[in-house]
Amino acid sequence: MKKRQRPELDPVQLRQIAELTVRALPNVRPPAAGAGIDELKQWHELQVSQIELDMQNMALAELQVERDQAEAGRDSYAELYDQAPAGYLSLDADGRITRANQAAAVLLARALDDLPGRGFEQFVAPxxxxxxxxxxxxxLASGGRAVLEVPLFDRRTRPASPGLRQVRIEANMDPVARTCRMILTDIGTEDVREDARRRAFQVLDSIDEAVLVCDAAQNIVFVNPAFTKLTGYAVEEALGRNPRFLGRPGAHPAGYHAEAMRCLRSYGRWQGEVYNRRREGTPFVASMSLTVVRDDDGTISHYIGVFSDVTARQQAEAALLKLSRELDARVAERTAELTEANRLLMLEVVERKRTEAALHESREQLRKLAEHLETVKESERTRIARDIHDELGQNLMALRIDISMLAARTSERHARLHRRVDAVLENVDTTISSVRGIMNELRPAVLDLGLQAALEWQVGEFRKRSGLDCTLALPDDAVCAAIAPAMQIVLFRSLQEALSNVRRHASATRVDVRLERRDGRLRFSVGDNGVGIPPQHRAKSESFGLIGMAQRVESLGGRFDIGQYAPGRGCMLTMDFAFPA
Structure with missing residues (x-):
């Protein structure tokens, strides 16, 4: 514990501090007014003396506290000294024990109170x-520190017996007081230490790494069996020689061994690789670990070297390094190939995108052309139907009237001519019916009556021509009336194409046609219970009917869909358009 520094004050300093304190105290009242000079001096002296007395009492109190703390610390250190696990002794200049702790008493086999005054020499073996x-x-002459190992005297054991207990003495001499402080450490009997050495050598003999021990002059004093097995040198061939006899001349750069020894002496350890050769001359690489053993005074007494053959490992590492380099080269080569392939792929992607863009543009142009052709075709159908009606129809009607009048005139007087005129009249009626059929195929006149009437007429015609059951479901008249004319034409033509396909390919017995508005969209569907349309037939380039329907629907921004194929479960064609309310 660090003590607080308390300055020592002489009487003059104490008087000055008391004077200053009296002047600085705000609550000190002087004598009453009218007091004489002697009374004032007496009052002042009394105040200063009182302050001096208080300061002295405080100083005495602090000294007492410090003394108590010092005694407590001394008692604590004394207790630690007595209870320490190591033996502590203090000797005078004549070698007599002046103080000892309990561990020293146990080690010397004496009572603690019996040790002071006795010479330490009597406890040591003769x-x-x-x-x-x-x-x-x-x-005593040098006044320094030294270490010694000696056997203790034991009356139960012969003086020269190896069973004597050995102690290690660490001594520190105080040249001024001419006293010696010792630390005694029990290092066991000679038998125990011999057993320990024997076990240590057994461990060294059993490990797989080669071990050699050199003295301070770097001459080999011990090798284990692994050393003999690795190097081929017998024990007697290695003892007394410098370990460098194992090395290969010129294998290491100049100064390699000198630098290793410098590190070993400076840091106590060194690790590295050494190029050695066996007794028969074959080279090998040793992974070496060197350690120094120092005496108590710090001087090097021995060197211990542990090494193993790492030639195979180095060869494996070299092969692995070569393989790694080859792999790196292959990776680099493959990376270059992949980079070139990626470059070509990018060019192909760019070209494909350009082609897709051109294809999209071509499809858009074809769609617009198909839309234009459909519009032109519908317009031409309307014009041709109108021309047939206005020209050919009227002429045929006028011709029928004339032939009818001729037939009336010849009915009584010219029977033979009358029969010929009736035949001509019948042919004219057939021609008029054919012309009307052609006009309806080009553009049914019923379209002029609205989409609802046109769909009902088309479904009726289909029933008469095919004999199949065909139902039609339509929304209210307001919805049909709100459909744009262009969309009406698309729905009507799509129904014509769908019913034509059913009659030719579906082998169906029932057809359902439905037009409805749902969620802001107009949905038109034609379904049957026939054989269905397989996927391979849907994608055929000759499926002009389906392609035509899809183009008509898409030209108005709608969606055309052919239902999922299920053999024998019919087909559903759906056209869907945006149709806000």
Whole structure:
């Protein structure tokens, strides 16, 4: 805990601070008016003295608090010292114990109260006491820090027995006080340490990596069986030699090994690859890991090297790298091919879009031409029907009148001529009927009576000619009257074509015709119960009837649809137009 710094004040400074405090206090009242100079001086001295006394009391209180804290800290440190797991000892210049903790008492096998005043040397095995005296003498002379391992004396064990317990002493000498502080660490008996070394060597002998240990002069002092198996050198052939005898001359750049040793001494570790050769001369690549072992004073005592053969791995990595490069080259080549293919595809897409645009434009032109031809055809039909009616019809009617008059005149006096005139009159009537049929085919006169009358007439004609059951469902007269003339012609011609197809191809027994308005649209449908129209027949280029109907409907912005094909379940043709109310 950090202590608050309290400045030490001499009496003169204390007096000055008290004087300043009296002047600064706003609530201090002087004596009553009329008091003399002596009374004022006495009052002032009393106030200053009181403040000095208060300041001294505060300083004493702070000193007491600091003393209490120091005693508490000392007690805490003493408790930590006594309960520490490591053994702590303090020796005087003669090597006698002045203080110890409980762990040291346990380690020395004595009661804690029995340790002070005793020489530490008596707890050390006789064969190591001279070493301890020399160690303490040198430490006292140098005044530094040193480490020593010695066996402890045990009356139950012979002095030279390997079962003596060993301790590690870390000593710090205070040259001024001429005292020595020690930390004692139990490192077990010689038997235990020998067992530990034996287990360590068993582990080294069992691992697959080659292990070598060198002394400070970099000469090999230990190798494991994996080293012999990997390099081909027997243990006696490797011991005492520098590990560089394994290396291949000229395999590494100049300074490679020097840089490795510099890193090893600086950082304590080094890892890298070393090009070695076996006893029979075959080369191999070793993945090497080097570690230094230091003494307590920091000097390097040993080097430990662990390595394994990574030649096969490097060859596999090289093959993999080659394969990766080949794959990259193939990917680059394939990417170039795909790029060229994409370029050609883009050109093809552009050309296709241009062709589609031209096709769309051609279709639009064909649609407009078909629409124009339909309009022209309908106009020509109307004109021809009118011309036949006005010219040929009137002439035939005049001819019939003349022949009828001739027949009346010859009926009594010229029987033979009368028979010939009746035959001619019959031929004229047949011709007039044929002309009327042609006029109705070109443009039925019933169209002049409205769409409702035209559809009813067409359905009636179909019943008479085909003998099939045909129904017609129409909306109210207002809806039919609101249909534009162009749309009326399209609906009438579409019905003609649809009924003609039913009679020729459907093998139907019933036909239903329906015209209705629903949700702002006008829907016209013709359905039958015949064999239906297979998809392959719908797409045939010779299906001029269906194509003509679709073009008529689309010319007015409508939709033409042929229902889904189901064998033997008939066909439904639907025409749909926008028809706002």
């Amino acid at each position: 064969q190591a006491q001279a070493t301890l005296r020399a160690f303490l003498h040198e430490l």
